[in-house]
Amino acid sequence: MGASWWSARTPYQSDVRAALRQARQDAYDRGDFCRDEPSAEALAMTEEEYVARHMADMLADLPQELLDEAWEPEDSEIREEWRAAHVKVTGPDTLLDAQPFSGTHSVIDMVGVGDEPGERLVTPLPGETLDELFGTRRPSVAAVEEAVGRCGIDGFGRDQGAYLVAHDGDRPAFIYFGGHSGD
Structure with a gap:
């Protein structure tokens, strides 16, 4: 099948790890993932x-x-x-346990937040990339949604993701996560 581009967003909160946990749970609750049937x-x-x-x-x-x-x-x-x-699937983590080789093609595949790109980690989108994509390091919600809808946000490898904060005026509004994962 190959890796898939995915994106997710959560209301802004200062704890990015908690926001990632929420994005993973929301994707699981919506069924926004690929699920392999058990053998x-x-x-x-x-x-x-x-x-x-x-x-x-x-x-x-x-x-x-x-x-x-x-x-x-x-x-x-x-x-x-x-x-x-x-594995009895009861949430995002057990879903990953139930399909260790294929992933879920969703934010559920990301299990942590890092400073440097790494497998199954989301990292902050670099400031230079924000400048290039949006002309600012504080992009608006509309600009981010347009970029995500048009082409996604790139600049990271397979089984990796990035995040950025979208603003409503001067206020942080959402954390967007995006990445490529699954097989």
């Missing part, structure tokens, strides 16, 4: 049965030269797949 096969088997089945399939597909070298494939991802199928 019916994993649900029908014990963990050991599931691992044995998939390891056998993996070994059957390996070139003979790897098998001759007594190479042992790793089963941790298979175990993680089985465990993910058994």
Whole structure:
């Protein structure tokens, strides 16, 4: 499927971490995410049965030269797949636990706030980018909504996001989050 662009906004609050938690919960409550169905096969088997089945399939597909070298494939991802199928989804964090390899293609994939770009983090949109996009470091709500609707906000990698504060006059009004995530 590939990564998807997403955006979210919350009313302004000085605690960006709390705003991100709220944006994630709001997206979950609205169903604004992609959801993988749990593996019916994993649900029908014990963990050991599931691992044995998939390891056998993996070994059957390996070139003979790897098998001759007594190479042992790793089963941790298979175990993680089985465990993910058994997660009871009750909120944004358990949703991520239930689909560790695909993400949700939404703000739910962002789990923290950082100063520097990092995996699953939102960071402040750099001042130079604000100047370039809006001509100011205090963009209006209308300007931000227009930019988000037109092209999104870019400048970060896959499985990363950014945030910025939109203003109503001199007052901070909203925190916008945007990013690319999911697979």
